[in-house]
Amino acid sequence: MVRFAFVGRVSTEDLQDPASSRQWQLARAGDLVEKAGGEIVAEFFDVGQSRAVAWPQRLEGGRLLAALEDPRRGFEAVVVGEPQRVFYDNQYALTFPLFVHFGVQLWVPEIGGAVDPDSEAHNLIMSMYAGMSKAERRRIQLRVRTAMAAQAELEGRFLGGRPPYGYRLVDAGPHPRPDLAALGARLHRLDLDSETAPVVRRIFALRLAGYGARRIVNKLNSEGVLCPSAYDRARNRHRSADGWSVGTVLAILANPRYTGHQVWNKQSKAETLLDVRNVGLGTRTVSRWNPGEKWVYSREAVHPAIVSTADFRRAQTTPATRGPQRTYLLRGLLRCGLCGRGLEGAWNNGRANYRCQAVRAAEHVVADKRRNVFVREDTVLARLGGLLIRALTPPGDRFEEITIPRDLPEQADLCRELALTLIYDPVAQTLRADRGDNERIIAYLR
Template identity: 55%
Template sequence: MIGEPQRAFYGSQFGMTFPVFVHYGVSLWLPEIGGVINPGSDAHDLVMALYGGMSKGERNRIKIRVRSAMKAQTELEGRFLHGRPPYGYRIADAGTHPNPGKAAEGKRLHRLEPDPVTAPVVRRIFEEYVAGRGMTTIARGLTQDGIPCPSAYDRQRNPHRRTEVRETTAVRAILRYTGRQVWNKQRTDEVLIDVEDIALGHENKHRWNDRSDWVWSKAEAHEPLIPTDLYERAQGTVKTRGTHSNVGRAPRRSVRPYLFRGLITCGLCDRKMVGNPNYGRLYYRCKASATTSANTKSLTRRCSTSVKKPSSSRSTASSAES
């Protein structure tokens, strides 16, 4: 017995699942047609297809309402809509939930407040970058000073990420800090599991939205970690250096051909090794620093000599090019 067919089957699910019921001799009863669904009736197929379309339309309307509400809450109220807190902040209680139903269930609002441990690190990154230091140099300096990277500091939310050294990409992401609440950075797309067999259905894929589609709060939603003038100077420096400008990355300054660029990885930290000319030959070394300043030299020396050969057709790969 199907009490609400518009909620039992979504889209074309009935057409793909009903033959299985017929094969095993299972009858489906539907009050709207006054009895058992007849597998040979075109009218019954049309009715169930109509209910599948109604179910799909209802789901789409719910998605639109929810997304519109979340956009308004972010843009007008600057409300923190849960998720991973940005590096430099931590989640704090913001009082009772404004929805009476959710408040009765004990749910509360949350907000972002500066983390006393990581907030000074954010300020240090901005100050050093404006002073002229590069992102790689900043990341290496933080590692040598024993300051944990974001994934190491919040290990519970980042069990799949590396924690040995800081990455340049983490520094670049922090330099985009605005002090305002941002929503809709990512979206969830439903894609076919197998294009050759559409009966398998869809799966969810998280993908990044274009920066123009992000939703920003009109006012500062939480206490800023850095002054506005420092942030503007940092963004101006980023565009001047060409790291994240409208024209793309800065052109490569090296004129040497590195045949194994991106193919050789370090045998200790599994990071890609970089080319380094020395006495007329090109060597490959690891630029990763140690987690503490005490063993920086030993790890760098070991990483420079430990080379993992790439799995490619070049069987002559080594730590130096003639």
């Protein structure tokens, strides 16, 4: 009696039931094995794996390939329930030689028995089924994407994903498909979030007033406005809640959904080779941004607008106005003594200052109190000369024997030449100069 191993696969992408799919594939394989007087003694069934995933990358498929090499595998043949389920594109051509090499037969219901490695007809049929599998997947993708494009353009339907900052999801009635509606599926649409919509409206207003993204970020952070990841921690645990960033503001300014129109196909999935030198490893799916001309817009506004279409377009082209030239002598030299991040320039009251933007970082909580890190440039410059003298004086030498530039810009440049890092501690009110040899030189700013 021939002992068989059953191999199958089910993908959950199209909401298939793994248990039902396994049953019918196993039933087809079982009928073929029973007619041959054999017995299925092992099972390799992948759940949630796309057919495009190569055998070595599948959990059960990879386990079967490893078993082929084991003389004590416990079976002499492998049977499939449906060839399109397990072979895709070039997978048959890459996998079947392993069966032949290790002397394991491959049984397929459509062949009516074992695949004959010397039969051109068998190889042609199996290659055809693998090609049909690829064509079937492509047809499904095309139908789904075409349907979603029509739903977005003609109906303005919300097609999933998280709502943009400034909106929330509300119920839009039962699903139009009766079978899904019977299961309780509902449609959703975007509605204004009373707390965050005014923030988005203000960001556009600041942009139209000539503010650049960096100025908008500084203004929002200085006022303590919660950034998107801090406002909704439940869905953003993977993101930092340290405050607004330039990328966040630019993403809001570039999102056309704030005009009230639904937009779909901003991103798409593409398959790329895992290893260009070994195509047998298969592909991986990556998300890529589509060019603007491929985005699909709803013909009508379908949710409340936060900004008009005209203002949105102006926000894309309005140049940021520049104020008077401002000089930060210590640019790139100062770091936060709490979190280690670089301090950024902040011009207030007609003078240069420096502050840490990561005020919401956990390291900024000291003695149960959140600490802002802010230091005036002139306060640091007043102690910079002394720091440089101490940094340049060899052990045992007298400080007065060291000469440093009197000009403050030249002192700042000397710090860069010496690779000094100036670390400001707002709690102890100290400025620490760390050298490359880890020697620490401290000046008190009190």
